[in-house]
Amino acid sequence: ELTADGDAAGKPMSDRLYGIFYEDINYAADGGLYAELVRNRSFEFNSVDNRSFTGLTAWSKVERGATGTVTVAGTESLNDKNLNNLVLESSGAGVGVSNTGYNAGVVVREGAAYDFSVWARTTSPTGTPLTVTVESGSTVYGQAQVNVASDTWTKYTARITATGSTSTGRLVVMAGSAGTIRLDMVSLFPKDTYKGRKNGMRKDLAQSIAALKPQFLRFPGGCVTNVGNYAPFPDRRRIYRWKETVGPVEQRPTNFNFWGYNQTYGIGYFEYFQFAEDLGAEALPVVSVGVNGCNEDRPLAEDQLGPWVQDTLDLIEFANGGVNTEWGSVRAAMGHPQPFGLEYIGLGNEEIYPEFYRNYPHFARAIEAAYPDIKIITNSGQTSAGAIFDRGWEFAREQNADMVDEHYYNSPEWFLANNRRYDNYDRNGPKVFVGEYASRGNTFYNALSEASFITGLERNSDVVELASYAPLLANVDHVQWSPDLIWFDNDQLYGSTSYYVQKMFSENAGGSVLPSTYTPGPNGPPAPADIAGSVGLATWNTQAVYDDVKVTAADGTTLFADDFSAGAGAWSPQTGTWAVQDGAYAQSSGATDARSTAGSVDWSNYTLELTARKTGG
Numbered sequence: 001e002l003t004a005d006g007d008a009a010g011k012p013m014s015d016r017l018y019g020i021f022y023e024d025i026n027y028a029a030d031g032g033l034y035a036e037l038v039r040n041r042s043f044e045f046n047s048v049d050n051r052s053f054t055g056l057t058a059w060s061k062v063e064r065g066a067t068g069t070v071t072v073a074g075t076e077s078l079n080d081k082n083l084n085n086l087v088l089e090s091s092g093a094g095v096g097v098s099n100t101g102y103n104a105g106v107v108v109r110e111g112a113a114y115d116f117s118v119w120a121r122t123t124s125p126t127g128t129p130l131t132v133t134v135e136s137g138s139t140v141y142g143q144a145q146v147n148v149a150s151d152t153w154t155k156y157t158a159r160i161t162a163t164g165s166t167s168t169g170r171l172v173v174m175a176g177s178a179g180t181i182r183l184d185m186v187s188l189f190p191k192d193t194y195k196g197r198k199n200g201m202r203k204d205l206a207q208s209i210a211a212l213k214p215q216f217l218r219f220p221g222g223c224v225t226n227v228g229n230y231a232p233f234p235d236r237r238r239i240y241r242w243k244e245t246v247g248p249v250e251q252r253p254t255n256f257n258f259w260g261y262n263q264t265y266g267i268g269y270f271e272y273f274q275f276a277e278d279l280g281a282e283a284l285p286v287v288s289v290g291v292n293g294c295n296e297d298r299p300l301a302e303d304q305l306g307p308w309v310q311d312t313l314d315l316i317e318f319a320n321g322g323v324n325t326e327w328g329s330v331r332a333a334m335g336h337p338q339p340f341g342l343e344y345i346g347l348g349n350e351e352i353y354p355e356f357y358r359n360y361p362h363f364a365r366a367i368e369a370a371y372p373d374i375k376i377i378t379n380s381g382q383t384s385a386g387a388i389f390d391r392g393w394e395f396a397r398e399q400n401a402d403m404v405d406e407h408y409y410n411s412p413e414w415f416l417a418n419n420r421r422y423d424n425y426d427r428n429g430p431k432v433f434v435g436e437y438a439s440r441g442n443t444f445y446n447a448l449s450e451a452s453f454i455t456g457l458e459r460n461s462d463v464v465e466l467a468s469y470a471p472l473l474a475n476v477d478h479v480q481w482s483p484d485l486i487w488f489d490n491d492q493l494y495g496s497t498s499y500y501v502q503k504m505f506s507e508n509a510g511g512s513v514l515p516s517t518y519t520p521g522p523n524g525p526p527a528p529a530d531i532a533g534s535v536g537l538a539t540w541n542t543q544a545v546y547d548d549v550k551v552t553a554a555d556g557t558t559l560f561a562d563d564f565s566a567g568a569g570a571w572s573p574q575t576g577t578w579a580v581q582d583g584a585y586a587q588s589s590g591a592t593d594a595r596s597t598a599g600s601v602d603w604s605n606y607t608l609e610l611t612a613r614k615t616g617g
């Protein structure tokens, strides 16, 4: 029986509890939310990014009545950030290229308008006509013509109105005369994007995101933001730097993506801020503090942090500065003179290396001095690899951070067992941002366990200010991470069961939490059983949830984890970094949290004594 006291004032709820975490993972941007229909439009795909890529990925030669060659060259570049271009040499009219787009092909819908554009130059003194068609099989679904007039890089545009619908199309560009022609930034963009934005978002995907009524947008990712090299372009594994992602799209370099593919930056920081605004959500960017989280330990030396700190300050100026400031004027030139009104910034993602403690203060102090109203978010808790970032909360308090970003990818049993996780969190310290969480699976049971967890977030939303499921998007043919919230191909999408849980809670977000009581009926779950004893790692029940775990090693050292489900990825003892401490473990509850850093523990050297309460499995 459930009873709620409707007359009580209740505890006020965070009005930003429900948001989204967008990461460029699973082809979420190119081939996903970014409405561009042409894959590898700038011929920058490279085997360094992914062994299966070449400059001609997604492209092939077409010969219709003449013969020729098609190559990718790094000479005569469009500009110093867009190095490669396509060189098409033909013996006469009728040589060209076709692009397969994403998934089954280029999608066009009857009657809809599509904007074709290309940067091109030709050696032919009389110019070269280009015929552009969208085809599937032998059917043409729309066409246009442009005339490349000179041997100077120039942008040509044409509108195509589709005469039929297909989701298996290809874009074909044919040269109408003999000679050498170079092409770059070959683009086909639906006119009808979300909110009609130029260089905008695919409408159906953006609408499905908007239907979640997100109150914030964390972007541009987790590991995408903080893993890579510190070298400048043309290094191909560069850490995400927001400045590379703004300005005209043809001047944005592409980059290797942590998830193993080429990232065009067609959606960049301007587009993310604008998308957040279009959604009615607060923008929440995450930047690197030069540490390389996500299990890649390659920190930037302290004396090299200067430009990175400055980049972060410049980002805030880009978002909020007046049109007469250096970076505010860049925003204005891109079409948004009004400030975006940035309030939050995340420093780092799942940072488990000690250099984080060294680097973070440089960024935090600079932001506090220049922009005292910006809320700074540090990070802690469990990473997706299962490690506990043990000093995170202690450090956050020392640093007077506004919020701590915690991540949980665990079994459904863990989510059920952790409904009360935040009941005892310190109300006087930093707030909690559950920046990434998902029960590992996309079944109804997973969604149900998340719903249970969310009731705990709501009950504690005086301390849990923000929460977001992760990842948000997955292209069904390019999956690096599962489960995900919204699945799509080039033409369609569907929400997972978890999507509908998020939507239900967000749509029905209340203003306050009323006191309530629940009395289990006769068919309620069995009482938890206490277990104790010596266990080998192999004897952990992979289905069980262990509550209040306390682990003591044979040498007398006390090793602690809190609640976890064995075998669910939440605990990887041989590889994780674990806290070793002398006192009792009090779950992140302010001053009583006595954890300390002890580096990596090789658990194979220990015989473990376990005291736990088994609540499932």
Ligand code: AHR
Pocket (backbone or CB within 6 Å): 023, 025, 221, 222, 223, 224, 294, 349, 350, 383, 384, 385, 407, 436, 470, 471, 481
């Ligand atoms: O959401 C997928 C990944 O999980 C994120 O990139 C990272 O922050 C976490 O490890």
